Amino acid sequence: MGEVFNKKTKEFNTEVNFKKAQYFFIKKNWDSTLVYSMKQLSLSKNKELADYCHYFRGYSFRELKLLKEAKYELNLISKKFILYQLVNYKLGAISLELKEFEKAILFFQKTESVYINEDKECKLSSIYANLGTCYLHLNKFKIAEFYLFKSIKIQKTESDTLPLINSYFNIANLYYVQYKDQKAMPYFEKAYSLSKKIKDFDKKRQASKNMSVVEENRGNFKQALVYRKESEQWKDSLNNQNKVWALADYEKKYAVAQKQKQILVLKVENKLKETQRKTMFFSTLGLLLLLSGGIYAYAQKVKNAKIIFTQKVKLDQLNATKDQLFSIVSHDLRSSVNALKTSNTKLTTSLETKNYDQLDQLLHQNSAIANGAYNLLDNLLHWALLQTKQLYFHKDSVHLFSIVQQIEYNYKPLLLDKSITFENTISKNSFIFVDLDSLKIVLRNLLDNAIKFSPENSKISFYTIETNTNFCQLVIQDCGLGMTQNTINELLQDSELLAKKKNSEIIGTGLGMQLCKQMIKKNSGSLTIESELNKGTKMILSFPKTEQNG
Known part of the structure; x- marks a missing residue:
């Protein structure tokens, strides 16, 4: 891959930002790589250089653990890119880290189908190992076992011990989750043996920790404690309180194994304590239920009181409306009837005196009063029907x-x-x-x-x-x-x-x-x-x- 980048640097000698991005990429200065690759993308329309810049950015984002951004950049690379095999491999690795195992399998299968052994970052053994890991997470154990053994076969011929240790871990875990402990233990032991030859402290810690679990399942607490102590020494800090408690737990198991005569006494004591705890638990639970019931009943009472108060306010408003309506309508009807009464008295007088002009005026006045009273009663009827939802x-x-x-x-x-x-x-x-x-x-x-x-x-x-x-x-x-x-x-x-x-x-x-x-x-x-x-x-x-x- 380095030769390809050097060739492109010479070919595009005038592209300063591309040269800087490539330089910082090789130096593993990811932040600077991101800055200059972005400058190159913003200033140049060259599609070939754009593919390289997107590859730099995708690679850098992955190293910075920004997996979604890495996936986005790698997906922008065209299929004509000379290193497109690596693009599929990186997308598969990112999908694996994101636990998108089905997608990861598709990418690794594409990489396998066009595999060309050009770069140490994309070895066939790594492709098989990653496929095995994906199928292991999907609980497809037969297929996982097939790929993991294929990767181990190739890794044994390679000089890098670390991938082989990882494959042994995966094979051991594959059997372990299927409760095939006897098959899993030899691979835990092989991984532990190989971890002695590497400088990766994390793998050393993982290998010794796995061995402590193996020995604990065998009932060999003394040896489990030895492995546990060895695992703890590879951690960054021995003052971590969690480590102290974990170590104390294994020392306790070892002490119990050496003092079998005290087991019966401890069991009796534990049963008594368990009985006391259960009694206390159920008593507390009963009190909590009683308290919760009281709180719920009080809350319901308050809620019902609020509802009743709201209904009372609404009813008071409706009663006020009714009283106001009766007051207004009775006043207007009384006024209209009184006006008719007075007008009819004048009408009688006009008839007796044969004052026809006044008679005509009074008849028109009576008509207007009657019309107003009728309109009032008509409105009252329709208003009442509307309020009682009887109006169609x-x-x-x-x-x-x-x-x-x-x-x-x-x-x-x-x-x-x-x-x-x-x-x-x-x-x-x-x-x-x-x-x-x-x-x-x-x-x-x-x-x-x-x-x-x-x-x-x-x-x-x-x-x-x-x-x-x-x-x-x-x-x-x-x-x-x-x-x-x-x-x-x-x-x-x-x-x-x-x-x-x-x-x-x-x-x-x-x-x-x-x-x-x-x-x-x-x-x-x-x-x-x-x-x-x-x-x-x-x-x-x-x-x-x-x-x-x-």
């Missing part, structure tokens, strides 16, 4: 112009009485998807309010605003008293309670507006208000269009 809504396509014509006809007497001009300029192509009955209630209430608030000889207009949305905007405009922004905000406030009755009789109960808002909402619509004092009001309703006309 059936949405259908509605021709808006025709419905407004019907409403105008119903209110013709009131319009004529105040000499108010009614203007209907709604597009005859406007179809909306709503419940017809609730729409009529909304339009009647809003027109009734417009007439009530408008002076004589004024105008009320119904018209639509064309938009490109799926909603139709209907505007009801009058030239009446208007209202302040605070009043508008109060009217539009989302509340189930009725508005408070003001001193002015013009304000009314507020029941009609509450009914309108709820029915508009039920029809998937919306309401906005634009108004100025003494300049009139615009009620802007938005309803969904019928689909075929949307």
Whole structure:
């Protein structure tokens, strides 16, 4: 591999960043390798050099234990790369470290299929050893055994002892996990014997530790303790408390093996202690369960109390609404009935005196009073049905112009009485998807309010605003008293309670507006208000269009 890099360095002599990246790569200065390879990638578009730089980066990231970043860089290398065999091998090694054993097997098999013995980092024995390790982790023991023995056969002819020790470890572990201890022990012993010839302290420690386990399973605690002490000496620090306790544990086992006469006494003592521990455990468990039950019961009590309190608050609000409703409606009905009573007395007098002008005026007045009382009772009925969820809504396509014509006809007497001009300029192509009955209630209430608030000889207009949305905007405009922004905000406030009755009789109960808002909402619509004092009001309703006309 070094010869290939040197050749490329001479070929691309002018690429300074590539030369530096290659230099630091050979020196195993991984951080500097990453810096200069990135500079080379950012400044050059040469695909061949890019493959080398991605290889440098993948190799460096792996050495820095940044495995996912290493995998990403290696996957960017094209298959034309001269060292692509090494790329597959490195990807297999990374997948093995990430415990992605199935992926690792695929990479190692690709490496094996195109194997060319060019680099000591990618030897055939290593490929077989890695395949064996992958299958061992996947519990495919037969295949693992096949590859591990193939790797051992080649490794015995090579000068590097360390891979052979690793293969012996793997073979021993393969048998050990299958409870074939008699087959595993010779390979543990071979690994231990070879570890004497190497300088790798970690392998020495691992080999002696494995031997301590082997001797312990044989029941030879004295020899197990010897191996355990040898294993501990190869660790970095002898002051580690975990080591002290581990060593003490093996010394204890050795002492127990030498004092068999004390075993029965210790067993009796252990049984007594176990009984005491169990008694204490179950007593503690019982107390904990009792305490937990008490806490749970208290929590449920608090939760139920909160629910009851919330329901009480809601009920108080509903009762307040009911009381307010009864107060407002009874007041208005009493006023209407009293007005009818007074008017009828005057009507009788007019009949007796044959004052026909006053008689005509009183009849119109009685009609207006009766109409107001009827509207109040009609709104009250629909509001009650709406609150008790008994009002049935059936949405259908509605021709808006025709419905407004019907409403105008119903209110013709009131319009004529105040000499108010009614203007209907709604597009005859406007179809909306709503419940017809609730729409009529909304339009009647809003027109009734417009007439009530408008002076004589004024105008009320119904018209639509064309938009490109799926909603139709209907505007009801009058030239009446208007209202302040605070009043508008109060009217539009989302509340189930009725508005408070003001001193002015013009304000009314507020029941009609509450009914309108709820029915508009039920029809998937919306309401906005634009108004100025003494300049009139615009009620802007938005309803969904019928689909075929949307």
